[in-house]
Amino acid sequence: MKKRTYEASNAAKRQICTVLKELMTQKPLNRITVAEIMRGCGMARQHFYYHFDDVYDAVRWIFEEEAVALLREHEGVMLWQDGLLQLFQYLQENRVFCLCALRSMGRDHLKRFFQTDIRAIIRSTIRLIAAELGYEAGEQELTMLTQFYVGALVSIVEDWLLGEIQGTPEELIRFVDQVLRDHVRGAGLRLSQAGPGTAPLLEPDHCAGPVSK
Structure with missing residues:
Protein backbone atom coordinates (compact mmCIF):
# COMPACT_ATOMS: atom_id res chain seq x y z
CA MET A 1 0.00 0.00 0.00
CA LYS A 2 2.81 2.39 0.92
CA LYS A 3 4.63 1.58 -2.33
CA ARG A 4 1.49 2.26 -4.36
CA THR A 5 0.96 5.59 -2.56
CA TYR A 6 4.60 6.56 -3.17
CA GLU A 7 4.35 5.70 -6.86
CA ALA A 8 1.11 7.66 -7.22
CA SER A 9 2.70 10.66 -5.49
CA ASN A 10 5.74 10.50 -7.77
CA ALA A 11 3.52 10.22 -10.83
CA ALA A 12 1.62 13.35 -9.76
CA LYS A 13 4.91 15.17 -9.11
CA ARG A 14 6.21 14.26 -12.55
CA GLN A 15 2.99 15.45 -14.17
CA ILE A 16 3.15 18.78 -12.34
CA CYS A 17 6.83 19.24 -13.16
CA THR A 18 6.36 18.40 -16.84
CA VAL A 19 3.93 21.30 -17.11
CA LEU A 20 6.23 23.54 -15.05
CA LYS A 21 9.22 22.78 -17.29
CA GLU A 22 7.19 23.64 -20.37
CA LEU A 23 6.06 26.95 -18.84
CA MET A 24 9.67 27.76 -17.91
CA THR A 25 10.61 27.65 -21.59
CA GLN A 26 8.06 30.42 -22.18
CA LYS A 27 8.44 32.86 -19.27
CA PRO A 28 10.49 33.66 -16.13
CA LEU A 29 9.83 31.57 -13.05
CA ASN A 30 8.46 34.52 -11.06
CA ARG A 31 5.67 34.93 -13.62
CA ILE A 32 4.49 31.33 -13.34
CA THR A 33 1.66 30.72 -10.88
CA VAL A 34 0.58 27.54 -9.15
CA ALA A 35 -2.91 27.99 -10.61
CA GLU A 36 -1.44 28.10 -14.13
CA ILE A 37 0.58 24.93 -13.54
CA MET A 38 -2.36 23.01 -12.15
CA ARG A 39 -4.67 24.08 -14.97
CA GLY A 40 -2.14 22.54 -17.34
CA CYS A 41 -2.26 19.31 -15.30
CA GLY A 42 -6.03 19.24 -15.08
CA MET A 43 -5.80 19.13 -11.28
CA ALA A 44 -7.21 21.29 -8.52
CA ARG A 45 -4.87 24.07 -7.36
CA GLN A 46 -4.62 22.78 -3.79
CA HIS A 47 -3.23 19.44 -5.00
CA PHE A 48 0.04 21.21 -5.79
CA TYR A 49 0.67 21.74 -2.07
CA TYR A 50 0.27 18.03 -1.34
CA HIS A 51 3.59 17.58 -3.12
CA PHE A 52 5.55 20.87 -3.05
CA ASP A 53 5.92 23.88 -0.77
Missing part, protein backbone atom coordinates in the same frame (compact mmCIF):
# COMPACT_ATOMS: atom_id res chain seq x y z
CA ASP A 54 6.09 26.31 -3.70
CA VAL A 55 7.18 26.59 -7.34
CA TYR A 56 10.86 26.82 -6.35
CA ASP A 57 10.54 23.58 -4.40
CA ALA A 58 9.19 21.93 -7.56
CA VAL A 59 12.21 23.16 -9.55
CA ARG A 60 14.53 21.71 -6.90
CA TRP A 61 12.73 18.37 -7.20
CA ILE A 62 13.20 18.39 -10.99
CA PHE A 63 16.95 18.87 -10.64
CA GLU A 64 17.17 16.20 -7.94
CA GLU A 65 15.24 13.66 -10.00
CA GLU A 66 16.71 14.39 -13.42
CA ALA A 67 20.12 16.03 -13.22
CA VAL A 68 21.63 15.12 -9.85
CA ALA A 69 20.46 11.52 -10.28
CA LEU A 70 22.80 11.21 -13.28
CA LEU A 71 25.77 11.96 -11.03
CA ARG A 72 24.66 9.57 -8.29
CA GLU A 73 24.33 6.71 -10.75
CA HIS A 74 28.06 7.02 -11.50
CA GLU A 75 29.37 7.71 -8.00
CA GLY A 76 32.28 5.37 -7.33
CA VAL A 77 32.27 4.06 -10.90
CA MET A 78 35.58 3.84 -12.74
CA LEU A 79 34.22 5.68 -15.77
CA TRP A 80 33.52 8.84 -13.77
CA GLN A 81 33.51 10.88 -16.99
CA ASP A 82 30.22 9.25 -17.97
CA GLY A 83 28.38 10.85 -15.04
CA LEU A 84 29.65 14.35 -15.81
CA LEU A 85 29.13 13.84 -19.53
CA GLN A 86 25.50 12.88 -18.96
CA LEU A 87 25.07 15.92 -16.71
CA PHE A 88 26.39 18.25 -19.43
CA GLN A 89 24.19 16.53 -22.01
CA TYR A 90 21.16 16.94 -19.75
CA LEU A 91 21.91 20.65 -19.35
CA GLN A 92 22.35 20.96 -23.11
CA GLU A 93 19.07 19.18 -23.89
CA ASN A 94 17.21 21.20 -21.24
CA ARG A 95 19.13 24.44 -21.75
CA VAL A 96 16.14 26.82 -21.84
CA PHE A 97 14.66 25.33 -18.67
CA CYS A 98 18.04 25.35 -16.89
CA LEU A 99 18.76 28.94 -17.91
CA CYS A 100 15.35 29.99 -16.59
CA ALA A 101 16.13 28.28 -13.27
CA LEU A 102 19.61 29.82 -13.10
CA ARG A 103 18.38 33.33 -13.84
CA SER A 104 15.37 33.06 -11.54
CA MET A 105 17.00 31.33 -8.57
CA GLY A 106 20.59 32.55 -8.83
CA ARG A 107 23.94 30.79 -9.03
CA ASP A 108 23.99 29.81 -5.35
CA HIS A 109 20.94 27.59 -5.78
CA LEU A 110 22.40 25.83 -8.80
CA LYS A 111 25.68 25.37 -6.96
CA ARG A 112 23.92 23.69 -4.04
CA PHE A 113 22.12 21.30 -6.40
CA PHE A 114 25.34 19.80 -7.72
CA GLN A 115 28.08 20.52 -5.20
CA THR A 116 27.63 17.53 -2.88
CA ASP A 117 27.42 14.99 -5.68
CA ILE A 118 30.17 16.56 -7.78
CA ARG A 119 32.39 16.51 -4.67
CA ALA A 120 31.96 12.74 -4.32
CA ILE A 121 32.89 12.20 -7.97
CA ILE A 122 35.89 14.55 -7.91
CA ARG A 123 37.29 13.08 -4.68
CA SER A 124 37.14 9.51 -5.97
CA THR A 125 38.54 10.67 -9.32
CA ILE A 126 41.58 12.30 -7.72
CA ARG A 127 42.23 9.10 -5.77
CA LEU A 128 41.94 7.04 -8.95
CA ILE A 129 44.23 9.27 -11.02
CA ALA A 130 46.78 9.48 -8.20
CA ALA A 131 46.85 5.68 -7.95
CA GLU A 132 47.28 5.37 -11.74
CA LEU A 133 50.22 7.79 -11.66
CA GLY A 134 51.78 6.30 -8.53
CA TYR A 135 51.25 9.39 -6.36
CA GLU A 136 49.99 9.01 -2.80
CA ALA A 137 47.90 12.04 -1.86
CA GLY A 138 47.39 12.61 1.87
CA GLU A 139 43.93 13.21 3.28
CA GLN A 140 44.53 16.94 3.82
CA GLU A 141 45.79 17.38 0.28
CA LEU A 142 42.94 15.28 -1.09
CA THR A 143 40.38 17.42 0.76
CA MET A 144 41.91 20.70 -0.45
CA LEU A 145 42.21 19.49 -4.04
CA THR A 146 38.63 18.24 -3.99
CA GLN A 147 37.30 21.55 -2.69
CA PHE A 148 39.31 23.50 -5.25
CA TYR A 149 38.18 21.44 -8.24
CA VAL A 150 34.55 21.23 -7.09
CA GLY A 151 34.38 25.04 -7.09
CA ALA A 152 36.09 25.19 -10.47
CA LEU A 153 33.84 22.57 -12.05
CA VAL A 154 30.61 24.11 -10.74
CA SER A 155 31.75 27.46 -12.18
CA ILE A 156 32.49 25.80 -15.53
CA VAL A 157 28.99 24.27 -15.56
CA GLU A 158 27.41 27.67 -14.83
CA ASP A 159 29.54 29.60 -17.33
CA TRP A 160 28.99 27.00 -20.05
CA LEU A 161 25.25 27.07 -19.45
CA LEU A 162 25.26 30.87 -19.74
CA GLY A 163 27.25 30.68 -22.97
CA GLU A 164 30.35 32.29 -21.44
CA ILE A 165 32.40 29.16 -22.24
CA GLN A 166 32.19 27.43 -25.61
CA GLY A 167 32.68 23.74 -26.26
CA THR A 168 30.88 20.44 -26.51
CA PRO A 169 30.21 18.32 -23.40
CA GLU A 170 32.88 15.89 -24.60
CA GLU A 171 35.47 18.67 -24.94
CA LEU A 172 34.74 19.99 -21.46
CA ILE A 173 35.08 16.54 -19.88
CA ARG A 174 38.40 15.97 -21.66
CA PHE A 175 39.60 19.35 -20.38
CA VAL A 176 38.66 18.56 -16.76
CA ASP A 177 40.28 15.12 -16.99
CA GLN A 178 43.51 16.56 -18.41
CA VAL A 179 43.74 19.32 -15.79
CA LEU A 180 43.29 16.82 -12.96
CA ARG A 181 45.90 14.48 -14.43
CA ASP A 182 48.38 17.31 -15.02
CA HIS A 183 48.00 18.49 -11.43
CA VAL A 184 48.53 15.05 -9.89
CA ARG A 185 51.40 14.28 -12.29
CA GLY A 186 53.03 17.59 -11.39
CA ALA A 187 52.72 16.88 -7.67
CA GLY A 188 54.33 13.48 -8.13
CA LEU A 189 57.14 14.95 -10.22
CA ARG A 190 57.83 17.64 -7.60
CA LEU A 191 58.26 15.03 -4.88
CA SER A 192 60.40 12.72 -7.02
CA GLN A 193 62.77 15.56 -7.96
CA ALA A 194 63.03 16.76 -4.37
CA GLY A 195 64.13 13.34 -3.19
CA PRO A 196 63.17 11.06 -0.28
CA GLY A 197 61.76 12.59 2.87
CA THR A 198 60.26 15.61 1.10
CA ALA A 199 57.08 16.77 2.79
CA PRO A 200 53.84 16.85 0.79
CA LEU A 201 52.55 20.20 -0.40
CA LEU A 202 49.92 20.27 2.34
CA GLU A 203 50.72 18.95 5.79
CA PRO A 204 48.10 18.53 8.55
CA ASP A 205 49.60 21.33 10.65
CA HIS A 206 49.39 23.73 7.71
CA CYS A 207 45.73 22.95 7.04
CA ALA A 208 44.41 23.01 10.55
CA GLY A 209 43.86 26.77 10.62
CA PRO A 210 45.03 29.28 13.23
CA VAL A 211 45.71 27.99 16.71
CA SER A 212 43.75 29.72 19.45
CA LYS A 213 45.77 31.13 22.31
Whole structure:
Protein backbone atom coordinates (compact mmCIF):
# COMPACT_ATOMS: atom_id res chain seq x y z
CA MET A 1 0.00 0.00 0.00
CA LYS A 2 2.81 2.39 0.92
CA LYS A 3 4.63 1.58 -2.33
CA ARG A 4 1.49 2.26 -4.36
CA THR A 5 0.96 5.59 -2.56
CA TYR A 6 4.60 6.56 -3.17
CA GLU A 7 4.35 5.70 -6.86
CA ALA A 8 1.11 7.66 -7.22
CA SER A 9 2.70 10.66 -5.49
CA ASN A 10 5.74 10.50 -7.77
CA ALA A 11 3.52 10.22 -10.83
CA ALA A 12 1.62 13.35 -9.76
CA LYS A 13 4.91 15.17 -9.11
CA ARG A 14 6.21 14.26 -12.55
CA GLN A 15 2.99 15.45 -14.17
CA ILE A 16 3.15 18.78 -12.34
CA CYS A 17 6.83 19.24 -13.16
CA THR A 18 6.36 18.40 -16.84
CA VAL A 19 3.93 21.30 -17.11
CA LEU A 20 6.23 23.54 -15.05
CA LYS A 21 9.22 22.78 -17.29
CA GLU A 22 7.19 23.64 -20.37
CA LEU A 23 6.06 26.95 -18.84
CA MET A 24 9.67 27.76 -17.91
CA THR A 25 10.61 27.65 -21.59
CA GLN A 26 8.06 30.42 -22.18
CA LYS A 27 8.44 32.86 -19.27
CA PRO A 28 10.49 33.66 -16.13
CA LEU A 29 9.83 31.57 -13.05
CA ASN A 30 8.46 34.52 -11.06
CA ARG A 31 5.67 34.93 -13.62
CA ILE A 32 4.49 31.33 -13.34
CA THR A 33 1.66 30.72 -10.88
CA VAL A 34 0.58 27.54 -9.15
CA ALA A 35 -2.91 27.99 -10.61
CA GLU A 36 -1.44 28.10 -14.13
CA ILE A 37 0.58 24.93 -13.54
CA MET A 38 -2.36 23.01 -12.15
CA ARG A 39 -4.67 24.08 -14.97
CA GLY A 40 -2.14 22.54 -17.34
CA CYS A 41 -2.26 19.31 -15.30
CA GLY A 42 -6.03 19.24 -15.08
CA MET A 43 -5.80 19.13 -11.28
CA ALA A 44 -7.21 21.29 -8.52
CA ARG A 45 -4.87 24.07 -7.36
CA GLN A 46 -4.62 22.78 -3.79
CA HIS A 47 -3.23 19.44 -5.00
CA PHE A 48 0.04 21.21 -5.79
CA TYR A 49 0.67 21.74 -2.07
CA TYR A 50 0.27 18.03 -1.34
CA HIS A 51 3.59 17.58 -3.12
CA PHE A 52 5.55 20.87 -3.05
CA ASP A 53 5.92 23.88 -0.77
CA ASP A 54 6.09 26.31 -3.70
CA VAL A 55 7.18 26.59 -7.34
CA TYR A 56 10.86 26.82 -6.35
CA ASP A 57 10.54 23.58 -4.40
CA ALA A 58 9.19 21.93 -7.56
CA VAL A 59 12.21 23.16 -9.55
CA ARG A 60 14.53 21.71 -6.90
CA TRP A 61 12.73 18.37 -7.20
CA ILE A 62 13.20 18.39 -10.99
CA PHE A 63 16.95 18.87 -10.64
CA GLU A 64 17.17 16.20 -7.94
CA GLU A 65 15.24 13.66 -10.00
CA GLU A 66 16.71 14.39 -13.42
CA ALA A 67 20.12 16.03 -13.22
CA VAL A 68 21.63 15.12 -9.85
CA ALA A 69 20.46 11.52 -10.28
CA LEU A 70 22.80 11.21 -13.28
CA LEU A 71 25.77 11.96 -11.03
CA ARG A 72 24.66 9.57 -8.29
CA GLU A 73 24.33 6.71 -10.75
CA HIS A 74 28.06 7.02 -11.50
CA GLU A 75 29.37 7.71 -8.00
CA GLY A 76 32.28 5.37 -7.33
CA VAL A 77 32.27 4.06 -10.90
CA MET A 78 35.58 3.84 -12.74
CA LEU A 79 34.22 5.68 -15.77
CA TRP A 80 33.52 8.84 -13.77
CA GLN A 81 33.51 10.88 -16.99
CA ASP A 82 30.22 9.25 -17.97
CA GLY A 83 28.38 10.85 -15.04
CA LEU A 84 29.65 14.35 -15.81
CA LEU A 85 29.13 13.84 -19.53
CA GLN A 86 25.50 12.88 -18.96
CA LEU A 87 25.07 15.92 -16.71
CA PHE A 88 26.39 18.25 -19.43
CA GLN A 89 24.19 16.53 -22.01
CA TYR A 90 21.16 16.94 -19.75
CA LEU A 91 21.91 20.65 -19.35
CA GLN A 92 22.35 20.96 -23.11
CA GLU A 93 19.07 19.18 -23.89
CA ASN A 94 17.21 21.20 -21.24
CA ARG A 95 19.13 24.44 -21.75
CA VAL A 96 16.14 26.82 -21.84
CA PHE A 97 14.66 25.33 -18.67
CA CYS A 98 18.04 25.35 -16.89
CA LEU A 99 18.76 28.94 -17.91
CA CYS A 100 15.35 29.99 -16.59
CA ALA A 101 16.13 28.28 -13.27
CA LEU A 102 19.61 29.82 -13.10
CA ARG A 103 18.38 33.33 -13.84
CA SER A 104 15.37 33.06 -11.54
CA MET A 105 17.00 31.33 -8.57
CA GLY A 106 20.59 32.55 -8.83
CA ARG A 107 23.94 30.79 -9.03
CA ASP A 108 23.99 29.81 -5.35
CA HIS A 109 20.94 27.59 -5.78
CA LEU A 110 22.40 25.83 -8.80
CA LYS A 111 25.68 25.37 -6.96
CA ARG A 112 23.92 23.69 -4.04
CA PHE A 113 22.12 21.30 -6.40
CA PHE A 114 25.34 19.80 -7.72
CA GLN A 115 28.08 20.52 -5.20
CA THR A 116 27.63 17.53 -2.88
CA ASP A 117 27.42 14.99 -5.68
CA ILE A 118 30.17 16.56 -7.78
CA ARG A 119 32.39 16.51 -4.67
CA ALA A 120 31.96 12.74 -4.32
CA ILE A 121 32.89 12.20 -7.97
CA ILE A 122 35.89 14.55 -7.91
CA ARG A 123 37.29 13.08 -4.68
CA SER A 124 37.14 9.51 -5.97
CA THR A 125 38.54 10.67 -9.32
CA ILE A 126 41.58 12.30 -7.72
CA ARG A 127 42.23 9.10 -5.77
CA LEU A 128 41.94 7.04 -8.95
CA ILE A 129 44.23 9.27 -11.02
CA ALA A 130 46.78 9.48 -8.20
CA ALA A 131 46.85 5.68 -7.95
CA GLU A 132 47.28 5.37 -11.74
CA LEU A 133 50.22 7.79 -11.66
CA GLY A 134 51.78 6.30 -8.53
CA TYR A 135 51.25 9.39 -6.36
CA GLU A 136 49.99 9.01 -2.80
CA ALA A 137 47.90 12.04 -1.86
CA GLY A 138 47.39 12.61 1.87
CA GLU A 139 43.93 13.21 3.28
CA GLN A 140 44.53 16.94 3.82
CA GLU A 141 45.79 17.38 0.28
CA LEU A 142 42.94 15.28 -1.09
CA THR A 143 40.38 17.42 0.76
CA MET A 144 41.91 20.70 -0.45
CA LEU A 145 42.21 19.49 -4.04
CA THR A 146 38.63 18.24 -3.99
CA GLN A 147 37.30 21.55 -2.69
CA PHE A 148 39.31 23.50 -5.25
CA TYR A 149 38.18 21.44 -8.24
CA VAL A 150 34.55 21.23 -7.09
CA GLY A 151 34.38 25.04 -7.09
CA ALA A 152 36.09 25.19 -10.47
CA LEU A 153 33.84 22.57 -12.05
CA VAL A 154 30.61 24.11 -10.74
CA SER A 155 31.75 27.46 -12.18
CA ILE A 156 32.49 25.80 -15.53
CA VAL A 157 28.99 24.27 -15.56
CA GLU A 158 27.41 27.67 -14.83
CA ASP A 159 29.54 29.60 -17.33
CA TRP A 160 28.99 27.00 -20.05
CA LEU A 161 25.25 27.07 -19.45
CA LEU A 162 25.26 30.87 -19.74
CA GLY A 163 27.25 30.68 -22.97
CA GLU A 164 30.35 32.29 -21.44
CA ILE A 165 32.40 29.16 -22.24
CA GLN A 166 32.19 27.43 -25.61
CA GLY A 167 32.68 23.74 -26.26
CA THR A 168 30.88 20.44 -26.51
CA PRO A 169 30.21 18.32 -23.40
CA GLU A 170 32.88 15.89 -24.60
CA GLU A 171 35.47 18.67 -24.94
CA LEU A 172 34.74 19.99 -21.46
CA ILE A 173 35.08 16.54 -19.88
CA ARG A 174 38.40 15.97 -21.66
CA PHE A 175 39.60 19.35 -20.38
CA VAL A 176 38.66 18.56 -16.76
CA ASP A 177 40.28 15.12 -16.99
CA GLN A 178 43.51 16.56 -18.41
CA VAL A 179 43.74 19.32 -15.79
CA LEU A 180 43.29 16.82 -12.96
CA ARG A 181 45.90 14.48 -14.43
CA ASP A 182 48.38 17.31 -15.02
CA HIS A 183 48.00 18.49 -11.43
CA VAL A 184 48.53 15.05 -9.89
CA ARG A 185 51.40 14.28 -12.29
CA GLY A 186 53.03 17.59 -11.39
CA ALA A 187 52.72 16.88 -7.67
CA GLY A 188 54.33 13.48 -8.13
CA LEU A 189 57.14 14.95 -10.22
CA ARG A 190 57.83 17.64 -7.60
CA LEU A 191 58.26 15.03 -4.88
CA SER A 192 60.40 12.72 -7.02
CA GLN A 193 62.77 15.56 -7.96
CA ALA A 194 63.03 16.76 -4.37
CA GLY A 195 64.13 13.34 -3.19
CA PRO A 196 63.17 11.06 -0.28
CA GLY A 197 61.76 12.59 2.87
CA THR A 198 60.26 15.61 1.10
CA ALA A 199 57.08 16.77 2.79
CA PRO A 200 53.84 16.85 0.79
CA LEU A 201 52.55 20.20 -0.40
CA LEU A 202 49.92 20.27 2.34
CA GLU A 203 50.72 18.95 5.79
CA PRO A 204 48.10 18.53 8.55
CA ASP A 205 49.60 21.33 10.65
CA HIS A 206 49.39 23.73 7.71
CA CYS A 207 45.73 22.95 7.04
CA ALA A 208 44.41 23.01 10.55
CA GLY A 209 43.86 26.77 10.62
CA PRO A 210 45.03 29.28 13.23
CA VAL A 211 45.71 27.99 16.71
CA SER A 212 43.75 29.72 19.45
CA LYS A 213 45.77 31.13 22.31
